[in-house]
Amino acid sequence: MIGEKKIRVMWLLNHTSARKFEVQMLKKIGINEIFLPKIFPKDPNFRSASIDYSEDENLTIPKEDLTVLNNADWYSDPGPEAWEIANKYFDIIFFILWNPEVVCGIVKHFRGSVLLRAYGMPKETSYSSLLDMITPYKGRAYIKALGDRFWFAEAYRHLHCNEHEYIGTQNVYLPLGLHNASINDNWQGNDRKVLFICPDIGCNPYYRKIYVDFLREFKGFPYSIGGAQPIRTNDPNVSGFLPIDMHEERMRQMRVMFYHSTEPNHIHYHPFEAIRAGMPLVFMAGGMLDRLGGKNLPGRCKTIAEARRKIKKILNDDWSLIEEIRNSQTCLLEPMRPENCEGAWQEGFSRILEGLERSRKRLLTPDRRQYRIVVFIPVGYRGGSLRAAKLLAQAIDLGSRQASEPAEVILAHLDNPSLYPDEEFNDLPTNIKRRPFWWRVVDSKEAYRAMVYAGLDYLPMESASYQIPDDGINQFLDCDLWVVVSDRLEHPLLPLRPYVLVVYDYLQRYIQVLSTDINAKFIASAHVAERVMVTTEFTRGDAVQFAGIPERKIVKVPMLAPHYWLNDAISKPTGNPRYFLWTTNLAPHKNHVNAFKALLIYYEEYGGRLECCISGVNTENILKSKEDHLKPLKKMLMGSKELRNNVKVLGELPEQVYRSQLSLAAFLWHPALIDTGTFSVIEAAALGVPALSSDYPAMREIDTQFDLNLRWMDPYNPEDMARQLKYMEREAQSRRNLLPTTEKLAMQSLENVAGAYWEAVRACL
Structure with a gap:
């Protein structure tokens, strides 16, 4: 059991069956305060989702704080207030990779342990590949930054074997089971049909193919297809979503369930529902049921022809086969029983809490290294644009010191003394250093080598050429963040470090100042940036409507103006x-x-x-x-x-x-x-x-x-x-x-x- 210290968990999922089991497991190991999210995406993939308020009464946190948490969208951006409350009361977060960029928000804002709940992916993909979709390379960088606060919380012991090392070495086994794994043998089987569960036929190509394959492979067999259908199909045998009592009645009456999946890393709930109901289950070999004890079961089939033969016998009243399947398949429930999962959960959480304790001790003796941030002037700006860049550097410098996190700020400009003589920067505070540079354009091979040297070899080289800031030292790799004044980048910026763009306007929307090709390049650079900073609502609107930048990437900051009013040595009229x-x-x-x-x-x-x-x-x-x-x-x-x-x-x-x-x-x-x-x-x-x-x-x-x-x-x-x-x-x-x-x-x-x-x-x- 968990020790005397009170541990609170945010279980940021909405899957109904998984919630019933995992909340039960958390309580069995001594965690009784669990927050459950009240908002989930309106998407067919959440067909098994629901909202549960029952755990709210067990949370010993102020009601006004709980209201904020309940009103937050944890699948998107819950907002700073919600994160502040989460950090104040909670120790552990479970999350899924619904939107890969959600991981960015969790990593940046949450100070407890972070559990990526892994129920398995289709065999052609992985959680690592989803994290790689977070542009550019941030997924891996963020997960690595968590250190021993991150856990790949796998529902099945082998899932980490399919992942990149940075995930696989931080795995913890928290088996998925059934809230109730008892046999409720009231099956009758009077309706001589094959029950096949296949949701989203009209809107999901993956399930549409499964449906079409089933019709072809079992042509001539009577069947009924269950599963939620957001779009109605023309097949009268597709019932769509049914209330629980009707669903259970169908389980009692249907003669046999066929489970098609040969996915080695993921399994659905409905085969277990059939077993609990006493319905004979015919399933394909090679899938997760093999791992759970199904390799020698009579309901297992190596080919569709074998499945057709067995199902035909069942439909034709071969009660000997029916009873053989029914009596043998109950072993598949054994790994799913709560009492058989509790030990692994207890052991897993002991490791999680040990890692959390180590990380909290380190917080008491933090690394005092300053952040180093470079502000790039990417082209030969003069006048007001140059002044804006200098003000930006000063604002970052001053803001960091006001927050008691003094950063080292560097202003980088083109190495052109005639354009930028020393006296041009007499008004720059001495603690802001200048560093001249030139842009260097490299092909994809050289770009890849640079990424390897920077420890970022997993970024795919999607462009034929990239531009790199060359300071004659180490391409600004000594800086933690690059801030670029404007989006004027003619080639993709090789993201040796995360970068931010400060975009003051989108004139090209109103005046023909850029070619279509150049405009596309500038806009593309903003899409890859960590964040886009704007100073007016007008530009924010253009960034969304014209450039198509997601709103979550855009932040509006106040306009900066020099302290004109402090200059007294000016002639008066x-x-x-x-x-x-x-x-x-x-x-x-x-x-x-x-x-x-x-x-x-x-x-x-x-x-x-x-x-x-x-x-x-x-x-x-x-x-x-x-x-x-x-x-x-x-x-x-x-x-x-x-x-x-x-x-x-x-x-x-x-x-x-x-x-x-x-x-x-x-x-x-x-x-x-x-x-x-x-x-x-x-x-x-x-x-x-x-x-x-x-x-x-x-x-x-x-x-x-x-x-x-x-x-x-x-x-x-x-x-x-x-x-x-x-x-x-x-x-x-x-x-x-x-x-x-x-x-x-x-x-x-x-x-x-x-x-x-x-x-x-x-x-x-």
């Missing part, structure tokens, strides 16, 4: 400002043509008096570019004296110079069509400068989070854009009074939002 500032770059979504059309209307029709100063990355080339979306600008400028006199191209300015220019502007202008939003409007507000912005979802979210009171315009309507420019010319000074205070902006400081970033990253470690 004196007198009336002479210009407004348009900060942009040369990307197509920046809406240059409509912006120039609006400027033309503003100056020529509305008599605009403020100059337009253009600044941003590569804007010094805005009138020289050969890009199709920029070609009209020079012609428009040359055709209008007002534009030539009032539009000034400042180009890319040093940050301090840019801020001085912005602080002296009447307002900031943001005429882009759509994107992830610009933080330049926040910077402007911190400097006391109002902004006129295009009206689109991401900017609305920025406006709400930072309380900016932006003025809006329609970026597709140059007339409205010009009208709003004129409005801002008149009202810019009064709109300064609508800007948020420094104290209000500071509420969105890095210190206040970093925790959300660490929580999102920590869940992937």
Whole structure:
């Protein structure tokens, strides 16, 4: 029996017959507090499932906590509150591989012993292969991370022999039996038919084939087919699901049951039901019944021809054969009797609890090694994108320290000194290290070798080429997690380590900025990622609806903005400002043509008096570019004296110079069509400068989070854009009074939002 200490178990299955037996076994070995899940998938595979509240009254945990557990979906994502309660009260979890990725949640969140309950798989597959479906390679990595808290809880002694070593060496035998293995011999056999159980004929190809094979192999025999049928069949001999009393009556009256399965690793319950009822069972050799003592039984058949002969005799009143089968087959119940299973359960649980005790002792003296996390800037980002990457690294660093789990954070950028000179990172905290790298593209053979060297040789090489970050040292294998700023990966990222993508937008859904092929590659990289982080609900929606990323993989984190409001060394406007500032770059979504059309209307029709100063990355080339979306600008400028006199191209300015220019502007202008939003409007507000912005979802979210009171315009309507420019010319000074205070902006400081970033990253470690 289990010792004096109270042990609580979460039996996260809903199989009715297995529950009756296994709850009984747990109580026999001294475990009396058992949680049973109250939600299961609406799927035909759960035809034998049911919900049982009877164990709730035995749980000595607060009712409000039990309510949370009962409302959680343990076959999917139960949520952080449910996991917190599970860790508070429970020691052991049983689970099945219904959804392979469920194992990820259990491994990440549960601190007790984890039992993969194994009832056997079809011979062509295994539990190891299902875990390998968890992309990419996470199943094995997660199981290995559990150490001696993981157990392959096999219902039959041989199941671990079919598994990879990382599962097979952690096996514990917890035999499956019958809640009631007593013979209830009230069989009459008056209905001369073959009873054959075959569910899901209309919706499951596996069972459909079994049904078709049965009809062919036993053509001419009277039969009745039981089993739940979610889709009605045209066969009048298929009864479908029956209430228990009708099912038992059929067992009493049918002449013989035929069991077809030759699966060596799995068996159904209905052959045992037939034996208990006293019904003669004719079964095929080579299956699990052989292991349970059926090799020499008269009901065993090596061929279908032999099965036909025996069934024909039974249907034709060969009572000698009938009684021989009935009297001999009861031995198959012996391994299923509770009293014959109890010893193995007692021994198995002793091992499980010893492993749990060892793991808990280690928790008292934990490994103090810091996590090391690298933030990749995958392409030559500058301006706001570079600033966002630096802020991301700072947020992870600060969030980890706030959680008393200080991580080492590395910022990795392309090894290009002209693009990334040292002074570009003067604002980066000294505890965040920089590491230059280049992307290296390798073929599948070299990729496989790299995986082998990393100890991950079981990942199938599905692509012809992969890209690897090459830092000249060890390809960032010294890091526990890779965080990539954006999904701009032209080849699959070889997952030498788990990685997270931070995706700010899906512009390609709205503007033709990517080819179909490149778009597919970028989206594929997000599907393989451990997690996708977004900063707006708008992008979350695009990630689900456009990119098809499962919602469980997506986490929304707050938008990050530099501490613009802390900079006091900025010029303050004196007198009336002479210009407004348009900060942009040369990307197509920046809406240059409509912006120039609006400027033309503003100056020529509305008599605009403020100059337009253009600044941003590569804007010094805005009138020289050969890009199709920029070609009209020079012609428009040359055709209008007002534009030539009032539009000034400042180009890319040093940050301090840019801020001085912005602080002296009447307002900031943001005429882009759509994107992830610009933080330049926040910077402007911190400097006391109002902004006129295009009206689109991401900017609305920025406006709400930072309380900016932006003025809006329609970026597709140059007339409205010009009208709003004129409005801002008149009202810019009064709109300064609508800007948020420094104290209000500071509420969105890095210190206040970093925790959300660490929580999102920590869940992937």
